[in-house]
Amino acid sequence: MLESLGGQIFNGLVSGAFYAMLSLGLAIIFGLLRIVNFAHGTMYMLGAFVAYVGAQSLGLNFWVALIASPIVVAIVGIILERLLLCRLYKLDVLYNLLLTFGITLFIEDAMRLKFGMQGSPYVIPGKLEGVVNLGFMIYPTYRVFVIVASLIVCIATWLLIEKTSLGATLRAATENPGLVRAFGINVPALITGVFGFGCALAAFAGVLAAPVNNVAPLMGDDIIIPTFAVVVIGGMGSILGSIVTGFVVGVVVALGAFFYPPISGTLIYILMAFVLLVKPTGLFGSVEGSR
Amino acid sequence: MPETLLSVRNLQAWYDESQALFGVDLDVREGEVVTLVGRNGVGKTTTLKSIMGMIPGVKGSIALRGTPILGLSSHRIARLGIGVVPEERGIFSGLTVRENLMLPPVIAEGGWSLERIHQLFPILDERRNSIGTKLSGGEQQMLAIARILRSGARLVLMDEPTEGLAPVIVNAIRDLVLDMKRDGITVLLVEQNLRFATKVSDRHYLMVHGKIVETLSNEEVVHREGELLAHLGV
Numbered sequence: 100m101l102e103s104l105g106g107q108i109f110n111g112l113v114s115g116a117f118y119a120m121l122s123l124g125l126a127i128i129f130g131l132l133r134i135v136n137f138a139h140g141t142m143y144m145l146g147a148f149v150a151y152v153g154a155q156s157l158g159l160n161f162w163v164a165l166i167a168s169p170i171v172v173a174i175v176g177i178i179l180e181r182l183l184l185c186r187l188y189k190l191d192v193l194y195n196l197l198l199t200f201g202i203t204l205f206i207e208d209a210m211r212l213k214f215g216m217q218g219s220p221y222v223i224p225g226k227l228e229g230v231v232n233l234g235f236m237i238y239p240t241y242r243v244f245v246i247v248a249s250l251i252v253c254i255a256t257w258l259l260i261e262k263t264s265l266g267a268t269l270r271a272a273t274e275n276p277g278l279v280r281a282f283g284i285n286v287p288a289l290i291t292g293v294f295g296f297g298c299a300l301a302a303f304a305g306v307l308a309a310p311v312n313n314v315a316p317l318m319g320d321d322i323i324i325p326t327f328a329v330v331v332i333g334g335m336g337s338i339l340g341s342i343v344t345g346f347v348v349g350v351v352v353a354l355g356a357f358f359y360p361p362i363s364g365t366l367i368y369i370l371m372a373f374v375l376l377v378k379p380t381g382l383f384g385s386v387e388g389s390r
Numbered sequence: 391m392p393e394t395l396l397s398v399r400n401l402q403a404w405y406d407e408s409q410a411l412f413g414v415d416l417d418v419r420e421g422e423v424v425t426l427v428g429r430n431g432v433g434k435t436t437t438l439k440s441i442m443g444m445i446p447g448v449k450g451s452i453a454l455r456g457t458p459i460l461g462l463s464s465h466r467i468a469r470l471g472i473g474v475v476p477e478e479r480g481i482f483s484g485l486t487v488r489e490n491l492m493l494p495p496v497i498a499e500g501g502w503s504l505e506r507i508h509q510l511f512p513i514l515d516e517r518r519n520s521i522g523t524k525l526s527g528g529e530q531q532m533l534a535i536a537r538i539l540r541s542g543a544r545l546v547l548m549d550e551p552t553e554g555l556a557p558v559i560v561n562a563i564r565d566l567v568l569d570m571k572r573d574g575i576t577v578l579l580v581e582q583n584l585r586f587a588t589k590v591s592d593r594h595y596l597m598v599h600g601k602i603v604e605t606l607s608n609e610e611v612v613h614r615e616g617e618l619l620a621h622l623g624v
Protein backbone atom coordinates (compact mmCIF):
# COMPACT_ATOMS: atom_id res chain seq x y z
CA MET A 100 0.00 0.00 0.00
CA LEU A 101 2.61 2.54 1.11
CA GLU A 102 4.92 1.53 -1.70
CA SER A 103 2.23 2.04 -4.33
CA LEU A 104 1.17 5.32 -2.71
CA GLY A 105 4.76 6.48 -3.01
CA GLY A 106 4.79 5.37 -6.62
CA GLN A 107 1.62 7.30 -7.26
CA ILE A 108 3.10 10.46 -5.72
CA PHE A 109 6.09 10.09 -8.02
CA ASN A 110 3.79 9.60 -11.00
CA GLY A 111 2.16 12.84 -9.92
CA LEU A 112 5.53 14.55 -9.81
CA VAL A 113 6.22 13.34 -13.34
CA SER A 114 3.00 14.84 -14.73
CA GLY A 115 3.65 17.86 -12.53
CA ALA A 116 7.07 18.22 -14.13
CA PHE A 117 5.43 18.60 -17.54
CA TYR A 118 2.69 20.92 -16.26
CA ALA A 119 5.34 23.08 -14.58
CA MET A 120 7.56 23.43 -17.66
CA LEU A 121 4.63 24.17 -19.93
CA SER A 122 2.76 26.55 -17.65
CA LEU A 123 6.03 28.33 -16.89
CA GLY A 124 6.51 29.02 -20.61
CA LEU A 125 2.90 30.13 -20.94
CA ALA A 126 3.29 32.45 -17.95
CA ILE A 127 6.47 34.06 -19.28
CA ILE A 128 4.91 34.59 -22.70
CA PHE A 129 1.71 35.93 -21.21
CA GLY A 130 3.61 38.29 -18.93
CA LEU A 131 5.36 40.15 -21.70
CA LEU A 132 3.17 39.58 -24.77
CA ARG A 133 -0.20 39.54 -22.99
CA ILE A 134 -1.27 36.68 -25.19
CA VAL A 135 -2.36 33.18 -24.31
CA ASN A 136 -0.27 31.02 -26.58
CA PHE A 137 -2.65 28.30 -27.67
CA ALA A 138 0.10 26.87 -29.88
CA HIS A 139 2.18 25.97 -26.84
CA GLY A 140 1.18 22.30 -26.99
CA THR A 141 2.18 22.28 -30.64
CA MET A 142 5.65 23.48 -29.74
CA TYR A 143 5.85 20.64 -27.22
CA MET A 144 4.85 18.18 -29.93
CA LEU A 145 7.36 19.67 -32.37
CA GLY A 146 10.03 19.35 -29.71
CA ALA A 147 9.34 15.62 -29.45
CA PHE A 148 9.29 15.25 -33.23
CA VAL A 149 12.58 17.04 -33.73
CA ALA A 150 14.11 14.51 -31.34
CA TYR A 151 12.38 11.62 -33.07
CA VAL A 152 13.16 12.64 -36.65
CA GLY A 153 16.67 13.61 -35.60
CA ALA A 154 17.19 10.13 -34.18
CA GLN A 155 15.69 8.43 -37.23
CA SER A 156 17.47 10.33 -39.97
CA LEU A 157 20.59 11.78 -38.37
CA GLY A 158 21.15 9.34 -35.55
CA LEU A 159 20.85 12.23 -33.10
CA ASN A 160 21.05 10.90 -29.56
CA PHE A 161 18.76 11.91 -26.73
CA TRP A 162 21.26 14.18 -24.99
CA VAL A 163 21.96 16.17 -28.11
CA ALA A 164 18.23 16.35 -28.84
CA LEU A 165 17.64 17.78 -25.39
CA ILE A 166 19.70 20.82 -26.46
CA ALA A 167 19.14 20.91 -30.21
CA SER A 168 15.39 20.46 -30.27
CA PRO A 169 14.59 23.48 -28.06
CA ILE A 170 16.84 25.57 -30.30
CA VAL A 171 15.10 24.40 -33.47
CA VAL A 172 11.64 24.98 -31.99
CA ALA A 173 12.69 28.38 -30.61
CA ILE A 174 13.57 29.35 -34.16
CA VAL A 175 10.15 28.17 -35.35
CA GLY A 176 8.58 30.26 -32.57
CA ILE A 177 10.65 33.31 -33.46
CA ILE A 178 9.62 33.06 -37.10
CA LEU A 179 5.95 32.75 -36.12
CA GLU A 180 6.21 35.71 -33.78
CA ARG A 181 7.98 37.96 -36.31
CA LEU A 182 5.79 36.86 -39.20
CA LEU A 183 2.34 36.67 -37.62
CA LEU A 184 1.89 37.32 -33.91
CA CYS A 185 3.57 40.71 -33.83
CA ARG A 186 0.96 42.12 -36.18
CA LEU A 187 -1.85 41.57 -33.71
CA TYR A 188 -0.47 43.03 -30.46
CA LYS A 189 -2.50 46.19 -30.83
CA LEU A 190 -5.75 44.24 -31.16
CA ASP A 191 -7.86 42.49 -28.57
CA VAL A 192 -6.18 39.40 -27.08
CA LEU A 193 -8.89 37.25 -28.64
CA TYR A 194 -7.33 37.73 -32.05
CA ASN A 195 -4.05 36.28 -30.89
CA LEU A 196 -5.85 33.38 -29.27
CA LEU A 197 -7.58 32.69 -32.58
CA LEU A 198 -4.32 33.02 -34.46
CA THR A 199 -2.38 30.67 -32.21
CA PHE A 200 -5.31 28.24 -32.32
CA GLY A 201 -5.17 28.39 -36.12
CA ILE A 202 -1.41 27.82 -36.07
CA THR A 203 -2.03 24.76 -33.91
CA LEU A 204 -4.55 23.27 -36.33
CA PHE A 205 -2.29 24.01 -39.27
CA ILE A 206 0.86 22.48 -37.82
CA GLU A 207 -0.90 19.49 -36.30
CA ASP A 208 -2.60 18.58 -39.55
CA ALA A 209 0.60 19.04 -41.49
CA MET A 210 2.32 16.68 -39.08
CA ARG A 211 -0.55 14.22 -39.36
CA LEU A 212 -0.22 14.17 -43.14
CA LYS A 213 3.47 13.49 -42.87
CA PHE A 214 3.63 11.11 -39.92
CA GLY A 215 0.12 9.68 -39.56
CA MET A 216 -1.99 9.56 -36.43
CA GLN A 217 -0.44 6.53 -34.82
CA GLY A 218 2.67 7.88 -33.27
CA SER A 219 6.03 6.25 -32.95
CA PRO A 220 8.00 5.04 -29.96
CA TYR A 221 11.19 6.75 -28.89
CA VAL A 222 13.60 4.60 -26.99
CA ILE A 223 14.81 5.53 -23.55
CA PRO A 224 18.50 6.45 -23.69
CA GLY A 225 20.70 3.62 -22.43
CA LYS A 226 22.01 5.30 -19.30
CA LEU A 227 18.48 5.99 -18.08
CA GLU A 228 17.03 2.55 -18.66
CA GLY A 229 15.89 0.33 -15.85
CA VAL A 230 14.93 1.20 -12.31
CA VAL A 231 16.56 2.92 -9.40
CA ASN A 232 16.23 2.12 -5.72
CA LEU A 233 15.21 5.29 -3.92
CA GLY A 234 15.56 3.62 -0.53
CA PHE A 235 11.87 3.58 0.24
CA MET A 236 10.82 2.29 -3.15
CA ILE A 237 11.91 1.31 -6.63
CA TYR A 238 11.10 3.64 -9.50
CA PRO A 239 11.98 3.85 -13.22
CA THR A 240 15.24 5.74 -13.63
CA TYR A 241 14.02 7.70 -16.60
CA ARG A 242 11.06 9.10 -14.67
CA VAL A 243 13.30 10.24 -11.84
CA PHE A 244 15.41 11.93 -14.47
CA VAL A 245 12.34 13.74 -15.85
CA ILE A 246 11.50 15.14 -12.42
CA VAL A 247 15.06 16.27 -11.77
CA ALA A 248 15.60 17.76 -15.23
CA SER A 249 12.34 19.67 -15.01
CA LEU A 250 13.19 21.01 -11.57
CA ILE A 251 16.59 22.17 -12.77
CA VAL A 252 15.17 23.92 -15.83
CA CYS A 253 12.33 25.52 -13.87
CA ILE A 254 14.58 26.78 -11.09
CA ALA A 255 17.18 28.04 -13.55
CA THR A 256 14.48 29.93 -15.43
CA TRP A 257 13.14 31.38 -12.21
CA LEU A 258 16.63 32.51 -11.17
CA LEU A 259 17.19 34.03 -14.59
CA ILE A 260 14.03 36.09 -14.28
CA GLU A 261 14.29 37.04 -10.62
CA LYS A 262 18.01 37.47 -10.09
CA THR A 263 19.69 38.71 -13.26
CA SER A 264 19.70 42.10 -14.93
CA LEU A 265 18.19 40.55 -18.06
CA GLY A 266 15.39 39.28 -15.85
CA ALA A 267 14.94 42.73 -14.31
CA THR A 268 14.64 44.22 -17.79
CA LEU A 269 12.05 41.61 -18.62
CA ARG A 270 10.03 42.29 -15.49
CA ALA A 271 10.19 46.01 -16.17
CA ALA A 272 9.05 45.49 -19.76
CA THR A 273 6.14 43.43 -18.46
CA GLU A 274 5.13 46.39 -16.32
CA ASN A 275 5.69 49.32 -18.66
CA PRO A 276 7.10 48.40 -22.09
CA GLY A 277 6.87 51.96 -23.44
CA LEU A 278 9.11 53.38 -20.73
CA VAL A 279 11.63 50.54 -20.92
CA ARG A 280 11.88 51.20 -24.62
CA ALA A 281 12.39 54.92 -24.00
CA PHE A 282 15.41 53.96 -21.89
CA GLY A 283 17.03 52.55 -25.01
CA ILE A 284 16.08 48.89 -24.76
CA ASN A 285 14.85 47.16 -27.89
CA VAL A 286 11.63 45.80 -26.42
CA PRO A 287 10.28 44.24 -29.64
CA ALA A 288 13.47 42.15 -29.87
CA LEU A 289 13.04 41.21 -26.23
CA ILE A 290 9.48 40.09 -26.93
CA THR A 291 10.62 37.94 -29.82
CA GLY A 292 13.32 36.40 -27.66
CA VAL A 293 10.90 35.67 -24.85
CA PHE A 294 8.46 33.98 -27.19
CA GLY A 295 11.29 31.88 -28.57
CA PHE A 296 12.42 31.01 -25.06
CA GLY A 297 8.90 29.98 -24.03
CA CYS A 298 8.69 27.73 -27.10
CA ALA A 299 12.09 26.27 -26.25
CA LEU A 300 10.83 25.33 -22.78
CA ALA A 301 7.86 23.56 -24.37
CA ALA A 302 10.17 21.74 -26.76
CA PHE A 303 12.42 20.66 -23.89
CA ALA A 304 9.35 19.18 -22.21
CA GLY A 305 8.46 17.52 -25.51
CA VAL A 306 11.85 15.82 -25.77
CA LEU A 307 11.52 14.62 -22.17
CA ALA A 308 8.05 13.27 -23.00
CA ALA A 309 9.18 11.39 -26.11
CA PRO A 310 10.38 8.23 -24.29
CA VAL A 311 7.39 8.30 -21.91
CA ASN A 312 4.58 8.32 -24.47
CA ASN A 313 4.53 7.78 -28.18
CA VAL A 314 5.65 10.69 -30.33
CA ALA A 315 2.38 11.62 -32.05
CA PRO A 316 1.00 14.71 -33.82
CA LEU A 317 -1.78 15.20 -31.29
CA MET A 318 0.32 14.68 -28.17
CA GLY A 319 0.27 18.44 -27.58
CA ASP A 320 -3.50 18.51 -27.23
CA ASP A 321 -3.42 15.86 -24.54
CA ILE A 322 -1.12 17.91 -22.35
CA ILE A 323 -2.09 21.49 -23.15
CA ILE A 324 -5.70 21.26 -21.98
CA PRO A 325 -4.79 20.17 -18.43
CA THR A 326 -1.93 22.67 -18.53
CA PHE A 327 -4.39 25.48 -19.15
CA ALA A 328 -6.31 24.21 -16.14
CA VAL A 329 -3.07 24.41 -14.14
CA VAL A 330 -2.55 27.96 -15.37
CA VAL A 331 -6.05 28.92 -14.28
CA ILE A 332 -5.50 27.30 -10.87
CA GLY A 333 -2.14 29.02 -10.33
CA GLY A 334 -3.10 32.32 -11.89
CA MET A 335 -1.21 34.20 -14.57
CA GLY A 336 0.60 36.47 -12.15
CA SER A 337 3.65 34.64 -11.01
CA ILE A 338 6.58 32.66 -12.39
CA LEU A 339 7.23 30.79 -9.17
CA GLY A 340 3.48 30.24 -8.83
CA SER A 341 3.28 28.42 -12.14
CA ILE A 342 6.14 26.10 -11.19
CA VAL A 343 4.76 25.28 -7.75
CA THR A 344 1.20 24.88 -9.03
CA GLY A 345 2.39 22.57 -11.80
CA PHE A 346 4.00 20.13 -9.39
CA VAL A 347 1.30 20.41 -6.71
CA VAL A 348 -1.54 19.84 -9.16
CA GLY A 349 0.30 16.85 -10.63
CA VAL A 350 0.58 15.25 -7.21
CA VAL A 351 -2.94 16.13 -6.05
CA VAL A 352 -4.48 14.68 -9.19
CA ALA A 353 -2.38 11.52 -8.85
CA LEU A 354 -3.45 11.10 -5.22
CA GLY A 355 -7.08 11.71 -6.09
CA ALA A 356 -6.84 8.99 -8.71
CA PHE A 357 -5.21 6.67 -6.18
CA PHE A 358 -7.97 6.96 -3.62
CA TYR A 359 -10.87 7.27 -6.02
CA PRO A 360 -9.87 6.12 -9.52
CA PRO A 361 -13.03 7.29 -11.37
CA ILE A 362 -12.09 10.89 -10.60
CA SER A 363 -8.65 10.73 -12.26
CA GLY A 364 -9.72 12.36 -15.53
CA THR A 365 -11.82 15.15 -14.08
CA LEU A 366 -10.16 16.07 -10.80
CA ILE A 367 -7.99 18.73 -12.39
CA TYR A 368 -11.06 20.49 -13.80
CA ILE A 369 -12.89 20.15 -10.49
CA LEU A 370 -9.90 21.83 -8.84
CA MET A 371 -10.02 24.52 -11.48
CA ALA A 372 -13.72 25.18 -10.96
CA PHE A 373 -13.20 25.28 -7.22
CA VAL A 374 -10.35 27.79 -7.45
CA LEU A 375 -12.36 29.93 -9.86
CA LEU A 376 -15.19 30.05 -7.34
CA VAL A 377 -12.96 30.92 -4.40
CA LYS A 378 -10.24 33.05 -5.98
CA PRO A 379 -10.95 33.89 -9.62
CA THR A 380 -7.45 35.30 -10.21
CA GLY A 381 -5.89 31.95 -9.29
CA LEU A 382 -3.85 30.94 -6.27
CA PHE A 383 -0.81 33.07 -7.12
CA GLY A 384 -2.49 35.47 -9.53
CA SER A 385 -3.10 39.15 -9.03
CA VAL A 386 -5.62 41.43 -10.66
CA GLU A 387 -2.60 42.99 -12.34
CA GLY A 388 -1.59 39.67 -13.87
CA SER A 389 -5.03 38.90 -15.23
CA ARG A 390 -5.55 42.38 -16.60
CA MET B 391 25.89 81.30 -28.54
CA PRO B 392 25.85 77.52 -27.98
CA GLU B 393 24.51 75.47 -30.83
CA THR B 394 20.95 74.19 -30.96
CA LEU B 395 20.68 70.70 -29.53
CA LEU B 396 17.01 70.02 -30.01
CA SER B 397 14.84 71.67 -32.58
CA VAL B 398 11.11 70.99 -32.88
CA ARG B 399 9.03 72.42 -35.72
CA ASN B 400 5.30 72.32 -36.37
CA LEU B 401 4.84 69.23 -34.21
CA GLN B 402 1.38 67.72 -34.42
CA ALA B 403 0.17 64.69 -32.51
CA TRP B 404 -3.04 62.76 -32.14
CA TYR B 405 -4.65 60.28 -29.81
CA ASP B 406 -6.83 58.26 -32.14
CA GLU B 407 -8.96 60.91 -33.84
CA SER B 408 -8.44 63.71 -31.35
CA GLN B 409 -5.57 66.10 -31.97
CA ALA B 410 -3.42 66.97 -28.95
CA LEU B 411 -0.61 69.04 -30.50
CA PHE B 412 -1.34 71.74 -33.08
CA GLY B 413 2.10 72.74 -34.33
CA VAL B 414 4.60 73.01 -31.49
CA ASP B 415 7.81 74.95 -32.24
CA LEU B 416 10.65 74.98 -29.76
CA ASP B 417 14.44 75.01 -29.55
CA VAL B 418 16.74 73.91 -26.79
CA ARG B 419 20.38 74.91 -26.97
CA GLU B 420 23.30 72.89 -25.67
CA GLY B 421 23.59 73.24 -21.89
CA GLU B 422 20.31 75.07 -21.42
CA VAL B 423 17.53 74.29 -18.99
CA VAL B 424 14.23 75.20 -20.63
CA THR B 425 10.78 74.80 -19.13
CA LEU B 426 7.48 74.10 -20.73
CA VAL B 427 4.61 75.52 -18.71
CA GLY B 428 0.90 75.36 -19.34
CA ARG B 429 -2.34 74.30 -17.73
CA ASN B 430 -3.41 70.70 -17.33
CA GLY B 431 -4.07 68.95 -20.59
CA VAL B 432 -2.44 71.45 -22.97
CA GLY B 433 -0.07 68.81 -24.33
CA LYS B 434 3.16 69.12 -22.33
CA THR B 435 3.54 65.41 -21.72
CA THR B 436 2.50 64.70 -25.28
CA THR B 437 5.28 66.99 -26.50
CA LEU B 438 7.91 65.13 -24.48
CA LYS B 439 6.56 61.75 -25.55
CA SER B 440 6.52 62.81 -29.19
CA ILE B 441 10.17 63.87 -29.00
CA MET B 442 10.95 60.48 -27.47
CA GLY B 443 9.14 58.61 -30.24
CA MET B 444 6.59 57.18 -27.85
CA ILE B 445 3.54 58.34 -29.79
CA PRO B 446 2.69 56.97 -33.23
CA GLY B 447 1.60 59.11 -36.16
CA VAL B 448 3.35 62.33 -35.12
CA LYS B 449 3.87 64.95 -37.85
CA GLY B 450 6.23 67.90 -38.22
CA SER B 451 9.95 67.72 -37.62
CA ILE B 452 12.25 66.99 -34.71
CA ALA B 453 16.00 67.30 -35.03
CA LEU B 454 18.76 66.45 -32.60
CA ARG B 455 21.98 68.32 -33.45
CA GLY B 456 20.49 68.85 -36.87
CA THR B 457 19.75 65.17 -37.50
CA PRO B 458 16.07 64.35 -38.00
CA ILE B 459 14.83 61.84 -35.42
CA LEU B 460 11.08 61.89 -35.99
CA GLY B 461 9.97 58.43 -37.04
CA LEU B 462 12.81 56.56 -35.33
CA SER B 463 11.70 54.02 -32.76
CA SER B 464 12.03 55.23 -29.23
CA HIS B 465 14.85 52.88 -28.19
CA ARG B 466 16.95 54.26 -31.03
CA ILE B 467 16.15 57.83 -30.05
CA ALA B 468 17.24 57.07 -26.49
CA ARG B 469 20.53 55.70 -27.79
CA LEU B 470 21.24 59.07 -29.36
CA GLY B 471 21.64 60.41 -25.84
CA ILE B 472 18.19 61.40 -24.66
CA GLY B 473 16.88 60.34 -21.26
CA VAL B 474 13.39 60.56 -19.76
CA VAL B 475 12.22 61.24 -16.24
CA PRO B 476 8.55 60.49 -16.81
CA GLU B 477 5.39 61.91 -15.30
CA GLU B 478 4.69 60.15 -12.00
CA ARG B 479 8.30 58.94 -11.91
CA GLY B 480 7.87 55.57 -13.58
CA ILE B 481 9.43 53.51 -10.80
CA PHE B 482 8.84 49.80 -11.39
CA SER B 483 7.02 47.92 -8.66
CA GLY B 484 8.43 44.59 -9.82
CA LEU B 485 12.01 45.78 -9.38
CA THR B 486 14.14 46.59 -6.37
CA VAL B 487 15.64 50.04 -5.87
CA ARG B 488 18.98 48.81 -7.24
CA GLU B 489 17.33 47.12 -10.22
CA ASN B 490 15.42 50.31 -10.99
CA LEU B 491 18.66 52.26 -10.79
CA MET B 492 20.52 49.86 -13.10
CA LEU B 493 17.68 49.39 -15.59
CA PRO B 494 18.48 52.05 -18.19
CA PRO B 495 21.50 50.91 -20.18
CA VAL B 496 24.50 53.23 -20.32
CA ILE B 497 23.96 55.05 -23.61
CA ALA B 498 26.93 57.42 -23.49
CA GLU B 499 30.13 57.95 -21.56
CA GLY B 500 30.28 60.50 -18.78
CA GLY B 501 27.24 59.27 -16.88
CA TRP B 502 27.19 59.50 -13.11
CA SER B 503 28.89 56.65 -11.30
CA LEU B 504 27.08 54.59 -8.72
CA GLU B 505 29.43 56.03 -6.08
CA ARG B 506 28.50 59.58 -6.95
CA ILE B 507 24.80 58.73 -6.90
CA HIS B 508 25.07 56.96 -3.56
CA GLN B 509 27.07 59.80 -2.09
CA LEU B 510 24.32 62.23 -3.01
CA PHE B 511 21.44 59.87 -2.15
CA PRO B 512 22.62 57.41 0.50
CA ILE B 513 19.06 56.13 0.81
CA LEU B 514 19.29 54.55 -2.66
CA ASP B 515 22.16 52.43 -1.33
CA GLU B 516 20.69 51.72 2.10
CA ARG B 517 17.41 50.54 0.63
CA ARG B 518 18.82 48.94 -2.50
CA ASN B 519 16.96 45.68 -1.89
CA SER B 520 13.54 47.23 -1.18
CA ILE B 521 10.86 47.29 -3.82
CA GLY B 522 11.24 50.53 -5.80
CA THR B 523 7.73 51.79 -5.16
CA LYS B 524 8.15 51.35 -1.40
CA LEU B 525 10.35 54.46 -1.33
CA SER B 526 8.72 57.76 -0.45
CA GLY B 527 7.55 59.97 -3.29
CA GLY B 528 10.59 62.21 -3.00
CA GLU B 529 13.00 59.26 -2.87
CA GLN B 530 11.33 57.76 -5.93
CA GLN B 531 11.83 61.02 -7.78
CA MET B 532 15.51 61.02 -6.87
CA LEU B 533 15.73 57.45 -8.13
CA ALA B 534 13.99 58.38 -11.37
CA ILE B 535 16.47 61.17 -11.99
CA ALA B 536 19.52 59.25 -10.76
CA ARG B 537 18.95 56.30 -13.08
CA ILE B 538 18.90 58.64 -16.08
CA LEU B 539 22.05 60.42 -14.94
CA ARG B 540 23.76 57.03 -14.68
CA SER B 541 22.87 56.32 -18.31
CA GLY B 542 24.94 59.25 -19.52
CA ALA B 543 22.06 60.99 -21.32
CA ARG B 544 23.10 64.46 -22.52
CA LEU B 545 19.54 65.71 -22.99
CA VAL B 546 17.07 64.93 -20.23
CA LEU B 547 13.32 65.34 -20.65
CA MET B 548 11.75 65.81 -17.21
CA ASP B 549 8.01 65.73 -16.69
CA GLU B 550 6.83 67.55 -13.54
CA PRO B 551 9.58 66.30 -11.20
CA THR B 552 8.32 68.37 -8.26
CA GLU B 553 4.69 67.38 -8.45
CA GLY B 554 3.18 66.57 -5.08
CA LEU B 555 6.49 66.85 -3.20
CA ALA B 556 7.28 68.72 0.02
CA PRO B 557 9.27 72.00 -0.19
CA VAL B 558 12.50 70.48 1.18
CA ILE B 559 12.41 67.81 -1.51
CA VAL B 560 11.68 70.40 -4.16
CA ASN B 561 14.80 72.24 -3.01
CA ALA B 562 16.83 69.04 -3.23
CA ILE B 563 15.61 68.51 -6.79
CA ARG B 564 16.47 72.13 -7.59
CA ASP B 565 20.04 71.53 -6.41
CA LEU B 566 20.18 68.36 -8.42
CA VAL B 567 19.03 70.07 -11.61
CA LEU B 568 21.59 72.83 -11.01
CA ASP B 569 24.24 70.11 -10.58
CA MET B 570 23.18 68.59 -13.88
CA LYS B 571 23.42 71.96 -15.52
CA ARG B 572 26.93 72.42 -14.18
CA ASP B 573 27.76 69.06 -15.74
CA GLY B 574 26.63 70.45 -19.06
CA ILE B 575 23.49 68.34 -19.27
CA THR B 576 20.69 69.93 -21.26
CA VAL B 577 17.22 69.76 -19.76
CA LEU B 578 13.74 70.20 -21.17
CA LEU B 579 11.54 70.47 -18.12
CA VAL B 580 7.78 70.38 -17.82
CA GLU B 581 6.85 72.26 -14.68
CA GLN B 582 3.85 73.91 -13.02
CA ASN B 583 5.81 75.20 -10.05
CA LEU B 584 6.94 78.62 -11.33
CA ARG B 585 9.16 79.39 -8.34
CA PHE B 586 11.09 76.20 -8.95
CA ALA B 587 11.15 76.79 -12.69
CA THR B 588 12.66 80.26 -12.40
CA LYS B 589 15.39 78.98 -10.09
CA VAL B 590 16.66 76.32 -12.45
CA SER B 591 15.71 77.43 -15.94
CA ASP B 592 17.13 79.80 -18.52
CA ARG B 593 13.85 80.41 -20.30
CA HIS B 594 10.27 79.25 -20.40
CA TYR B 595 7.85 78.32 -23.11
CA LEU B 596 4.20 78.96 -22.39
CA MET B 597 1.96 76.38 -23.97
CA VAL B 598 -1.74 76.84 -24.66
CA HIS B 599 -3.95 74.24 -26.28
CA GLY B 600 -1.30 72.23 -28.09
CA LYS B 601 0.87 75.17 -29.16
CA ILE B 602 3.67 77.35 -27.85
CA VAL B 603 2.31 80.88 -27.57
CA GLU B 604 5.12 82.76 -25.83
CA THR B 605 8.75 82.56 -24.74
CA LEU B 606 9.38 84.08 -21.32
CA SER B 607 12.57 85.02 -19.50
CA ASN B 608 12.97 84.44 -15.76
CA GLU B 609 12.34 88.14 -15.12
CA GLU B 610 9.11 88.06 -17.10
CA VAL B 611 7.89 85.01 -15.21
CA VAL B 612 8.65 86.66 -11.87
CA HIS B 613 7.07 89.89 -13.01
CA ARG B 614 3.89 88.26 -14.32
CA GLU B 615 3.65 85.56 -11.68
CA GLY B 616 0.13 86.44 -10.55
CA GLU B 617 -1.25 86.49 -14.06
CA LEU B 618 0.53 83.24 -15.01
CA LEU B 619 -0.61 81.43 -11.87
CA ALA B 620 -4.17 82.46 -12.58
CA HIS B 621 -3.78 81.20 -16.12
CA LEU B 622 -2.29 77.87 -15.01
CA GLY B 623 -4.99 77.49 -12.39
CA VAL B 624 -2.58 76.18 -9.77
Ligand SMILES: Nc1ncnc2c1ncn2[C@@H]1O[C@H](COP(=O)(O)OP(=O)(O)OP(=O)(O)O)[C@@H](O)[C@H]1O
Pocket residue numbers: 405410428429430431432433434435436437477
Ligand atom coordinates in the same frame (compact mmCIF):
# COMPACT_ATOMS: atom_id res chain seq x y z
N1 LIG C 1 -3.38 58.21 -23.79
C1 LIG C 1 -4.23 59.19 -24.17
N2 LIG C 1 -5.33 58.90 -24.88
C2 LIG C 1 -6.19 59.86 -25.27
N3 LIG C 1 -6.02 61.15 -25.00
C3 LIG C 1 -4.93 61.51 -24.30
C4 LIG C 1 -3.98 60.55 -23.84
N4 LIG C 1 -3.01 61.19 -23.18
C5 LIG C 1 -3.34 62.49 -23.20
N5 LIG C 1 -4.49 62.70 -23.87
C6 LIG C 1 -5.13 63.99 -24.11
O1 LIG C 1 -4.23 64.80 -24.85
C7 LIG C 1 -4.22 66.13 -24.33
C8 LIG C 1 -2.84 66.50 -23.90
O2 LIG C 1 -2.45 65.67 -22.79
P1 LIG C 1 -1.06 65.78 -22.06
O3 LIG C 1 -0.95 64.63 -21.14
O4 LIG C 1 0.01 65.97 -23.04
O5 LIG C 1 -1.24 67.11 -21.21
P2 LIG C 1 -0.31 67.76 -20.12
O6 LIG C 1 -0.06 69.15 -20.55
O7 LIG C 1 0.87 66.92 -19.87
O8 LIG C 1 -1.25 67.75 -18.84
P3 LIG C 1 -0.91 67.57 -17.28
O9 LIG C 1 -0.44 68.91 -16.78
O10 LIG C 1 -2.23 67.22 -16.68
O11 LIG C 1 0.09 66.51 -17.15
C9 LIG C 1 -5.25 66.14 -23.22
O12 LIG C 1 -6.45 66.64 -23.74
C10 LIG C 1 -5.41 64.71 -22.83
O13 LIG C 1 -6.71 64.46 -22.38
Ligand SMILES: [Mg+2]
Pocket residue numbers: 434435436477549
Ligand atom coordinates in the same frame (compact mmCIF):
# COMPACT_ATOMS: atom_id res chain seq x y z
MG1 LIG D 1 1.50 65.82 -18.26
